[in-house]
Amino acid sequence: TLLAANTLSVTKDGKTEELTAKNIIIATGARARDLPFAPADGKRIWTYRHAMVPPEMPKKLLVIGSGAIGIEFASFYNDMGADVTVVEMLDRIVPVEDADVSAFLEKSLTKQGMTIMTGAGVESLKATATAVSATIKGNDGKVVTSEFTHCIVAIGIVPNTENIGLEALGVEMDRGFLKTDANCRTDVPGLWAIGDITAPPWLAHKASHEGVIAAETIAGGHPHAMDSLNIPGCTYCHPQVASVGLTEAKAKEAGYDVKIGNFPFMGNGKAIALGEAEGFIKTVFDAKTGELLGAHMVGAEVTELIQGYTIGKTAELVEADFMHTVFPHPTLSEMMHESVLGAYGKMLHM
Incomplete structure (x- = not known):
């Protein structure tokens, strides 16, 4: 103390x-935030800590919250064969990301078999020895009660700042x-x-x-x-998500006149060779100064690619610096170059 x-x-x-x-x-540090009406018990209702060392494999999993932690575990357990449902109160998943990324990721995860409910809320959660019963209000106002074998609560964190004298x-x-x-x-x-x-x-x-x-x-x-705008964010789901700086919407809210570049994985030879042709890279520039305001990616290994933009943003590079940089071929990084070129109508391979 x-x-x-x-x-x-x-x-x-x-x-x-x-x-x-x-x-x-x-x-x-911090700890997982509990639902006030259904605290985690480590058996049927889990926090991220329980989900990392599960006592058993969930067959039918409910994930409450679609931030990075919620989506990562939802994606992992879906890949492992669980029947996964994600409930998010806001109107889109990974809500801190660019809206285009959210839309693409939701479509991809749904295609993989996941059930995603946005604009929805869990009104009650009751655990028994063998199951979890959840009452969920959908975005259409309808209330449905469903049973799951397990539930992961991923609704944020609570800082460990109580009772230490602050x-x-x-x-x-x-x-x-x-x-x-x-x-x-x-x-x-x-x-x-x-x-x-x-x-x-x-x-x-x-x-x-x-x-x-x-x-x-x-x-x-x-x-x-x-500078928090120079901190890259990475979500290790499938496909991966990575970003740094302002989204297109946040940049416009801040009063910037923006130039947007968007290049798809389908236009990249390395992505096709890897069998990972789904995804895109989006860049947001200040139209007046050429400053890189933000970069947003979804697809294979984008959590590795984002560092290139992070270095550029930290070094305060402008569009010309990225354009005149030589990117090796064949690599996924070429999409970064193309996205920048695309923002200024100079894309080469589309």
Whole structure:
């Protein structure tokens, strides 16, 4: 427990001691958010932790929530042969992604046999020794009760910030998440915070990078400040999803006049050779300056490809830099080049 900005009380085996330091970094992480009316029991109702070490293979699986975690497990268990239903309250799956990606992914997962219900909500969930009964209200207002063998609840996370002394110190928080500046400082001098207890995106690589920023700043260095728009997001479903920066809709909301490039996997020789010809790469540019505002991908190995755009975005490259870069042939990365060229009417292979 934090007694002060530089003092920590630690209790172990009934013994308590105090540790002091000029700086303390809080990295207590987060846990899965439970449904208030049906907490996870690890038997029939699972969180992501239970889903990673399942006691048995689900035959008929309900996944509540279609963010990265929900869709990853839904896709995995569908590939393993389970009958999977996904329920999402919003009007599309993976709602933080570009709308075109959401639409493509939903069509692909449905084609693979998954049942996807958007604009729907689970009104009750009751577990027995052998099944889970769910009452689901669809987007048409109809309420249906269905039985599943298991359920994964993937409706977000809760930061582990309770009962560690933060309230007494008056640390500024937002719904339990600590507010920090771009170098991971809280508003209490000497107290720093990184990872899933801070603002989104809640990703392992973002947390690790925050640790570097905090440590180097404490040591007197001058690291690049955190910019969440330069953090790539990856969803390891089938097909994969990856993105960085603003979606087309968010860019327009921010007032940008945009140029959009979109290149399909079907136009790429390597994708066809791999037998992975479904997917696309979409790029969003500022029409006035040529700045790369965002990149969005769905398809094979896009979680590897996204780093090219992430480097470009971090380095503040413009459209000409991407256009004049030579991409090796035959590779999936050529689609990145084509997408950029397409945004400016210069596509070569379509």
